[in-house]
Amino acid sequence: MAKIKPSKGAPYARILGVGGYRPTRVVPNEVILETIDSSDEWIRSRSGIQTRHWANDEETVAAMSIEASGKAIADAGISAEQIGGVIVSTVSHFKQTPAVATEIADKLGTAKAAAFDISAGCAGFGYGLTLAKGMIVEGSAEYVLVIGVERLSDLTDLEDRATAFLFGDGAGAVVVGPADEPAIGPTVWGSEGDKSETIKQTVPWTDYRSGEVAKFPAITQEGQAVFRWAVFEMAKVAKEALDAAGISAEDLDVFIPHQANERIIDSMVKTLKLPESVTVARDVRTTGNTSAASIPLAMERLLATGEAKSGDTALVIGFGAGLVYAATVVTLP
Amino acid sequence: MAATQEEIVAGLAEIVNEIAGIPVEDVQLDKSFTDDLDVDSLSMVEVVVAAEERFDVKIPDEDVKNLKTVGDATDYILKHQG
Numbered sequence: 001m002a003k004i005k006p007s008k009g010a011p012y013a014r015i016l017g018v019g020g021y022r023p024t025r026v027v028p029n030e031v032i033l034e035t036i037d038s039s040d041e042w043i044r045s046r047s048g049i050q051t052r053h054w055a056n057d058e059e060t061v062a063a064m065s066i067e068a069s070g071k072a073i074a075d076a077g078i079s080a081e082q083i084g085g086v087i088v089s090t091v092s093h094f095k096q097t098p099a100v101a102t103e104i105a106d107k108l109g110t111a112k113a114a115a116f117d118i119s120a121g122c123a124g125f126g127y128g129l130t131l132a133k134g135m136i137v138e139g140s141a142e143y144v145l146v147i148g149v150e151r152l153s154d155l156t157d158l159e160d161r162a163t164a165f166l167f168g169d170g171a172g173a174v175v176v177g178p179a180d181e182p183a184i185g186p187t188v189w190g191s192e193g194d195k196s197e198t199i200k201q202t203v204p205w206t207d208y209r210s211g212e213v214a215k216f217p218a219i220t221q222e223g224q225a226v227f228r229w230a231v232f233e234m235a236k237v238a239k240e241a242l243d244a245a246g247i248s249a250e251d252l253d254v255f256i257p258h259q260a261n262e263r264i265i266d267s268m269v270k271t272l273k274l275p276e277s278v279t280v281a282r283d284v285r286t287t288g289n290t291s292a293a294s295i296p297l298a299m300e301r302l303l304a305t306g307e308a309k310s311g312d313t314a315l316v317i318g319f320g321a322g323l324v325y326a327a328t329v330v331t332l333p
Numbered sequence: 334m335a336a337t338q339e340e341i342v343a344g345l346a347e348i349v350n351e352i353a354g355i356p357v358e359d360v361q362l363d364k365s366f367t368d369d370l371d372v373d374s375l376s377m378v379e380v381v382v383a384a385e386e387r388f389d390v391k392i393p394d395e396d397v398k399n400l401k402t403v404g405d406a407t408d409y410i411l412k413h414q415g
Contacts, residue, residue, distance in 0.1 A: 046375065225394040228378045263375050 009139030009199065013132065014183030015333045016078070016143075017175040019071025020300035021279065022065045022287065023053040029165060036161040043165045048262020052168030052288030054153040057112070061093040064171035065104045065149045068296075072145065073108070076175035082109045083175070084141030086115040087131055089292040091122025092151045093117070102272075114141065121199070121260045122320025123147050123189070124326060125172070126291030129316075130187040132176040147173040148292030155201070157218035166220070166261070168288025172296025174333070185245030185329035188237050192323045198225050198320040219321070230264045234319045235271040241327035242315060252278050253312035254302060254332065258319055259284035259294035279307050291320065299332065308332055334415050336388055341407045347410035348383045351380040352376050370403075381407075 027050050029040040043049060055064065066089060073080055086108075088101040100304050101115035120127040125148040132144035152167035176184070199221040207213045238257075244248065255278050258264055269280055283298035290297060295316050302308035310332055319325035336344065346360035350368045355370050366372040373381060377400075381392045384406065390413045392400075 046373065165335065166334070223398055224374055224378050227375050228394065231378075232382055267379060 006283070007139035010142070010178030010298075011135045011137070012179040012182045013136040013176050014179035014251025015129075016176045016216055017069045017072045017074070017305065017329055017333050018296055018299045018300045019073070019075055019173050020146060021060045021067035021071075021171045023055040023169050024049050024227040025054050025056060026257045027054050032158075036164045038161050038165070045165060046261075048282065049165055049287050049288050049332045051284050051286050052196065052254065053170055054114075055151050055169040056221075059151075059169070061064055061149050061151055062100050062103050062107070062227055063172065064169070065100070065147045066107050068149070068171035068173040069104065069145055069262045072173040072175050075145070076284060077176065078143055078175065078177070082112045083108070083110045083113045083143045083145050083208060084262075085132065086110065086147070087121055087128040087144065088117045088149060089128045090113075090117060091119055091121055091124075091150045091291060092155055093149075099130060099268055101147075107118070108145075111297045113145075116219055118167045120324050120326070121294070121322055122289075122291045122294065122321070123318035123324040125295040126187060126189060126316060126318040126326025127324070128292075129174070129184065129328065129330075130174065130189065133184050136176060143173055143175055143177045146296075147171060148290075148294070148296055150291045150293050152219065152289070152291060154219065156317075157215075157220070160218065160220065162223055163218075163220060166289050167242045168290045168302065170287060170290045170293045170297055172290075172293045172300060174296055174299075183245070187216050187326055188244055189326035190324070195225075195229065195323045198222050198229070198323060211222060221268035225262075227264060227267075230260060230319055231267040231271060234325060236270055237327050238268070238272055238317050239320065240313060241317065241329055245329035247313060247315075247329050249278070251313060252329075253285065254279045254281070254282040254308045254314035256295055256298050256302070256314050258300055258314045258317065260289050260320070267291035279295040281331055292318075294318075303332065336410070338407055338411060341388065341410050344369060344387050345380070345384060348380055348387070348398065352379050360403055362388055362402065362407060364403050365401055366403070366406075367401075378390070384410060
């Protein structure tokens with residue numbers, strides 16, 4: 001029998017650079033209040049959100065991704081031609097064929113990098129990061145770009161007082177590459193499809209096309225059920241990711257949970273009993289919930305403001321529609 | 334051993350005090366969590382999870398919305414505690 005030569009990868013992988021793009025239009029709560037009966041105080045107390053960014057017509061999923069990726073590539077100190085894989089996580093790119101990753105790979109100037117989209121909601125960044133790490137260690141790419149990008153304003157029901165204020169748009173990207181020592185821990189991830197009704201698109205596109213429903217699809221959720229799962233079940237997953245990486249809460253410098261809602265973040269910090277020394281990402285206040293983009297955007301901001309620094313140990317956890325989740329410990333770029 | 338009504342109210346008072354900062358003496362059977370005790374829908378989830386642990390009871394999401402007052406929660410726990 002013919003013998004197949006094995007592929008040869010790097011011993012380990014790490015995040016080498018991060019970049020973000022936030023749309024130019026900043027939307028304060030006052031604008032949200034034009035279509036729902038609520039108040040600035042109510043929105044802030046339930047979510048921590050003060051402003052969010054909404055994309056304009058030019059700020060497409062591809063355009064925002066290219067901006068964020070360009071910054072991540074520069075931050076990593078590599079060139080686009082070295083990138084062998086482009087993974088895009090999004091649920092709000094409305095032209096599903098072809099995958100938007102191919103356009104991004106081309107426009108960035110990669111050398112025909114493998115490129116594909118994934119759908120893992122707010123856990124998309126962790127799913128993409130795990131795939132990228134696998135590709136690098138397995139040897140099918142030396143450098144992989146992982147992009148989380150959303151235009152959730154397109155999927156927001158502005159008349160739903162439970163969600164109208166929640167979502168934002170933006171793109172976050174990281175370059176993952178080879179490393180001599182572990183810098184991305186084991187991923188604790190999974191899905192709970194029995195809870196698929198908890199966060200979902202209201203109706204399939206085909207119902208809208210056929211005229212069966214008049215209202216464009218939007219994302220809805222069962223707030224209390226999501227809150228309970230996100231805080232108490234995800235705290236267990238976060239703890240498992242720390243244990244899997246052999247990191248104690250005291251060893252941790254930074255906590256970057258998916259920026260779903262500041263109340264969830266507060267409760268998670270309390271449930272995990274994180275020491276005060278741990279810097280906690282609270283980008284949701286001015287960015288809203290940007291699903292797959294939220295973790296890399298929050299990471300980029302913490303590093304840009306100096307609240308976190310290169311080499312810090314960070315716990316990242318994403319969780320959302322599916323329900324799906326992914327948590328891991330990383331060394332910050 | 335199952336908790337008595339008095340013990341449950343006292344336990345809920347401690348929980349509500351810890352989560353919403355409401356004085357324990359304000360937590361009475363006839364008080365509404367939202368209207369009287371400043372416990373919003375998300376804090377209510379925290380109260381419920383803490384009560385589940387303390388009283389060894391399961392309170393599913395679909396039942397949480399029926400617990401309007403401290404009395405409702407106390408009755409629920411009395412009936413369902415392990």
